[in-house]
Amino acid sequence: MKYVLVSGGVISGIGKGVIASSTGLLLKTIGLKVSSIKIDPYLNLDAGTMSPMEHGEVFVLDDGGEVDLDLGNYERYLNVTLTRENNLTTGKVYQHVISRERRGDYLGKTVQLVPHVTDAIMDWVERVARIPVDDTNESADVCIIELGGTVGDMESGPFVEAMRQLRRRAGKDNFLQIHVSLIPVINGEMKTKPTQSAIRDVRMLGLAPDLIACRCANALEENTIAKIAQYCDVERSHVISVMDVASLYHVPLSLRSQNILTHLRELLCLDSIVMNARLVDQGAKTWNAWKNMTLEQDHLHDSVTIALLGKYTDHPDAYHSVVKSLEHSAMACSRKLKLILVSSEFLEASCIKSAPAEYHKAWHSLHTADGVIVPGGFGERGTSGMLAAIRSCRENNTPFLGICLGMQLAVIEFAQNVCKFSNAHSEEFNKDTEDCVVIFMPEVDRTTMGATMRLGLRPTHFQPGSDFSKLRKLYEDKAQNAPERNRMINGHLPNGIANSRTTANGPVVDHSATSEDASPLIVNERHRHRYEINPKYVDRLTKAGLHFVGKDDSGERMEILELPDHRWFVGVQFHPEYLSRVLQPSKPYLGFVAASAGVLPAVMRGKGRRASSMVMLDGTDNALIDGMDGIRI
Numbered sequence: 001m002k003y004v005l006v007s008g009g010v011i012s013g014i015g016k017g018v019i020a021s022s023t024g025l026l027l028k029t030i031g032l033k034v035s036s037i038k039i040d041p042y043l044n045l046d047a048g049t050m051s052p053m054e055h056g057e058v059f060v061l062d063d064g065g066e067v068d069l070d071l072g073n074y075e076r077y078l079n080v081t082l083t084r085e086n087n088l089t090t091g092k093v094y095q096h097v098i099s100r101e102r103r104g105d106y107l108g109k110t111v112q113l114v115p116h117v118t119d120a121i122m123d124w125v126e127r128v129a130r131i132p133v134d135d136t137n138e139s140a141d142v143c144i145i146e147l148g149g150t151v152g153d154m155e156s157g158p159f160v161e162a163m164r165q166l167r168r169r170a171g172k173d174n175f176l177q178i179h180v181s182l183i184p185v186i187n188g189e190m191k192t193k194p195t196q197s198a199i200r201d202v203r204m205l206g207l208a209p210d211l212i213a214c215r216c217a218n219a220l221e222e223n224t225i226a227k228i229a230q231y232c233d234v235e236r237s238h239v240i241s242v243m244d245v246a247s248l249y250h251v252p253l254s255l256r257s258q259n260i261l262t263h264l265r266e267l268l269c270l271d272s273i274v275m276n277a278r279l280v281d282q283g284a285k286t287w288n289a290w291k292n293m294t295l296e297q298d299h300l301h302d303s304v305t306i307a308l309l310g311k312y313t314d315h316p317d318a319y320h321s322v323v324k325s326l327e328h329s330a331m332a333c334s335r336k337l338k339l340i341l342v343s344s345e346f347l348e349a350s351c352i353k354s355a356p357a358e359y360h361k362a363w364h365s366l367h368t369a370d371g372v373i374v375p376g377g378f379g380e381r382g383t384s385g386m387l388a389a390i391r392s393c394r395e396n397n398t399p400f401l402g403i404c405l406g407m408q409l410a411v412i413e414f415a416q417n418v419c420k421f422s423n424a425h426s427e428e429f430n431k432d433t434e435d436c437v438v439i440f441m442p443e444v445d446r447t448t449m450g451a452t453m454r455l456g457l458r459p460t461h462f463q464p465g466s467d468f469s470k471l472r473k474l475y476e477d478k479a480q481n482a483p484e485r486n487r488m489i490n491g492h493l494p495n496g497i498a499n500s501r502t503t504a505n506g507p508v509v510d511h512s513a514t515s516e517d518a519s520p521l522i523v524n525e526r527h528r529h530r531y532e533i534n535p536k537y538v539d540r541l542t543k544a545g546l547h548f549v550g551k552d553d554s555g556e557r558m559e560i561l562e563l564p565d566h567r568w569f570v571g572v573q574f575h576p577e578y579l580s581r582v583l584q585p586s587k588p589y590l591g592f593v594a595a596s597a598g599v600l601p602a603v604m605r606g607k608g609r610r611a612s613s614m615v616m617l618d619g620t621d622n623a624l625i626d627g628m629d630g631i632r633i
Contacts, residue, residue, distance in 0.1 A: 001129055001139070002174045002268050005163055007147045007207070009198025010182040014215050017070035019180055019242060020146040021077040022252040026261050027142050028078060029287040031280030032273065035133045035140035036074040037125060038067070038087050040148040041155040045091040046084065049450050052377075056317030060528045060578055064456030069320045070146060076324065076581060080133040085124075090155060093120055113158050121162035122169060141273050151179075152201045164206035173269040179209035180242070183216040183224065190216065190224045192231070199232040210267055211260070213240045238263060249294045249582075293331070293582065303336040304597040307369035309389050311377045313341040322375045322403070325580035329593035332585045333603065337593075340365045344374075347385030366392065371399035371568070371596030374406030376528070376575060380429040387413045399568040401592040404529050407561060407571030408438045411533055414546045421537075428531050437541075439534045453530045458552065460559040460574065462521040466549035468564045470595075473604055474587040475523055523550075525574035532573065533558035568595030 004027075006020040017038075024034045044050065047058045048066030059072040065084025075082055097120050101111050109116075129143035147163065149156045167175040179202055181195040195214060202209060212234055214220055220228075220241040229236045240258050245251060265271060306326055312318035323339060330337035346355060346362035362385075366372060372393050374386050386406070390413045393400035402410045408426060415424035415437045426438035445452040462472050535556050538548060550560030550572075563569035572588050580586035585593075594603040 001126070001170070002142045002270075002273075003125075003129070003145055003166065003170055003176070004142060004264070004268075005145045005147060005167075005175070005177045005207075006180065007151050007160075007163075007177065007202070007209075008149075008180040009151050009201065010194045012150050014180050014182060015242065016146050016148075016180050017073050018248055018251055019178065019213055019255075020070070020144050021073040022255055023178065023260070023264075024074065024142075024144045025077045025252050025290075026256055027264065027270075029283040029290075030261065030270075031275040031277075031283045032141045032270070033134060033136055033138060033279070034078055034142050034144060035080065035129055035131070036071075036078065036082070036086065036144040036146070037128055038070050038074070038146050038148060039159050040068055040087065040089045041153065041159060042089060043091045043094070043155075044089055045095065045450065046087065046089065048453075052312045052318035053315045056315060057320040057322075058528070059321065060455060060526045060575060062457040062526065064451075066451065066455065066528070068148070069317060070148075072321050072324075072578065074144075078134075082133060083128075083131070085128045085131070086133075088121070088124055088128075090158070093117060093124070093158075096120055096124075114161060117158050118162040118165055121159060122166050125162075125166060136276070136279070141275075142268070142270075151198070151205065151207075157205075160205045160207065167207070173267070176211070176264065176267050177207055177209045178211045178213055178240075180213045180215060183214045183220065185217060190221060192224060192227045195228055196231045209234070211238045211240055211263060213242045215242050217244050219243050247294070247297060249290070249297065252290065253294060289583075297331055300331070300334060300336045302334065302597075303338050304330055304333065304593060305338040305340065305368070305370045306593070306596060307340045307342050307366050307372045309342045309344050309347070309366070309372055309374050309386060311344060311379070311382045313343045319375055321575075321577040321580070322373070325577040325586050325589040326373070326593060328580050328582050328585040329589045330597075331582065332590060333594050333597050333599050335593070335597050340369060342366060344382035344385035344389070347388055348382070349384075349388075369398075369596075370598075371401070371592055373401045373592065374403065374409060375577075376404035376406065378405070378428075383409060383429060387416075391417055394563070394566070394569060397567050399592055399595040400566075400570070401568070401588060402571035403575060403577070403588075404573060407573055408531060408533065410561065410569075410571040411437055411541065411546070414541060414544070415537065418546070419540060419544045426531060435537070437534050437537045438531050441530055441532050444530045454527050454532075456526060457524050458527050458574070459522050459524050460550040460552065461555070462523075462550050462560075463548070466547070466562075469547075469549045469560075469562050470568065470600070470604065471560065471562060471570055471588060471591055472521060472549060474591050475521060477604070477606065525572070525576050526578040527574045529573060568592055568600065 004023060006016050008014045008016045024036055027034050046066045047055060047068050050058065057069040058066050059069045060066055061084060062081055063083050065087065067084060067087035071082055071087055074080065097111065097117055100106065106116065125145065130139040132138055133140065147156065147159055151160060179199065181198045183195060184191050199209060212228060212232060225236055225239045228239050240255065240260060245254065308319060310319060326339065327337050342362050342365050346358040351359040366389055372389060374390065386409050390400065390410050412424055412426060415421040415435065421435040423434040424437045425433040427436050427440050441454060466472050538558065542548065545563065547562055547564060548558045549562050551557060552559055559573045561571040568591055570588055576586035576588045580589060591600060594600040
C-alpha cells in the first residue's frame, strides 16, 4: 500500500480537499485503484451534530455515515463508495482507545498519546486503506489521506505524529506528502515567508513534504519558485502552482500540466505496481472525457437562473452537494448555471417593515428566477418565507424542487391553501397543531441527537398509477439503458446497488415490491431525516391533487410527491444530491433544471442532453459513459 498525505499550512480552507481529490483522480487515469481517508481533528464522533453555518454541509454515505463534505468530493472524483470509517476524527480515536482500556486490552499499562493513540491512528488508517471501495472488489494501490485543519494546531498534534510514524512504517517509496500553502500578493509582489514558516513548522514536527502546492491568484513567478525551493529544501519542479481557476474541474488539468503525475511515479515508484489493462484503458478514456467536458463547459453561452432558497445561505459550503448537483444538471442541459442564494427569512412578511430592501430584493430574485429549489434544513427559522415561496411556485407554474424539509413544507403549504387545513403544520415547529401533517418518525430516538436519524441508502418504490410522473420517466430512461452490473463489493454492488438491475442513481434493489405493479420501479437514494409525512393525511392530500408517486417498502412512508399538471413541482424526502455525478446528474435535479431551462421535453426524449451524457458503453467498464462515469465528480 502506498500513501499520499495532503496537509495544509498558513490558513484553513486552503483547498486541500480539491487537491487531494484531483491527485486521486489523476492516479486513477493511469489505471491505479485509489481509496481516500479524511482526518478531522475535532472531538466530535462525526459531523452529524455540527451546524452547517459553522462546518458546512454534512455528507451522508450509503452506510448512513454522517461525514465531512470532502468525502463527497472523493466519491464524485474517484467513483468510489466510502464508509463512515473513511472519516477519522479525534472523537472516534479516543472512543476506540478508551473502550480498549476499559476492556483491559492494554494489560495494565499507562495509556498515553504516544504510543497508544498514535498506534490506534496508524492501525485505523492501514486497515481502512485496504477496504475495497470500487467495482474491482480489490484493495486500493494508493490511499489519499487528507489531514484536516492546519499543521501546528494543538488538536492535530497526535495525527501529525502518527503520520510521521506511518511514513517510517510504510517504508521507502511508499509514502509521499503534499503540503498545501498560501502565497499572498502584497503590493504586486508574491510573498514566500508564510510558506517558508509553514514548511519549517512541519519539519519541526518530523514530517518532510515532498511536494509543495502553492495556492495563489496567478501562476508562480520563476523567482518565487526558486526562493521556495531554496528555503524549503525541495526541487524546483516539486513546487506546484495551484492558481485560481474559473472552475474546480480545471484543477486536475493544471496539476497534470505541471507534471505532478511524473513526480508521483518517481517518488512512489508507481511503475512497480502491476496494473489491470482494463483499468488503464478506462483511465485513458476518463482523462480524455474530462478534458472534453472542461472545454465544453468553458464554451457554454445559454444560462439558467436558479434561486436556492435556504436557511444557511451565509455559509458558502452549507449546500455544497446541492450546488454541485445543479452544476451537473445545468451542464447536461448545455446551460451555464446562474445561482442566486436567497435567505428565506427575508421572504417573510415581518421583513416588510424591519428590512424592506432585503425583502423586496429577495422576492425579486424569486420572481425572476427560472426555477426555485428548497433544500434540507432543521428548525423553524425562515420556514414561513419558504411556505410563501412554495405557494408562489405552485400558483405561478414555476419549476420547484423540494428536498427533505422542502418536500415537507410543500405538503404543509398544499394542506393549508388547497385542502384548507388552516392549522396544518409540522410537529417540528408546532407540536400542538390541530392538523399535524408532518410528524416525528416513531422509531427515532427523541433524546439523543447524534446518528439517530433515518440515514443512508434506502429503497423507494414508484407506485401503481404513477405513469404520469415526469420524474419516473427520467428514472425509467436510465433503467432501460443501464447495463448489468455484477461486480460485488463487500456483499453489495458499488454506489448502493443491491442487485444487478439498476435505475440511474437510484438502482433497483432485490426487495419485493409491496404494490400490485407487476414490474415496479425501485430506486435507492440516501436519506437524512427524522420527520416524515403523516400517513393519516395522504388520502385527503391525494384527492386534492397532490400525488405521492414514491413510497418506502412498507407503503406507509412518503418518499416522492408530484403535481401532475405543473411544469415541474416535485418533492423528495431523500437527498439525491449525494449520488449526483457530472455525466450522470441526479434525476430529480436534472428534471428540475431542464424544466427551468425550458428543455424538459427534449431531455425526456433523450435529445436535450449533451451527447456525451447519453452514450453508454458496454458493461465491461461498469457503465462508464464515454469514460466519465468513472470520475463521479
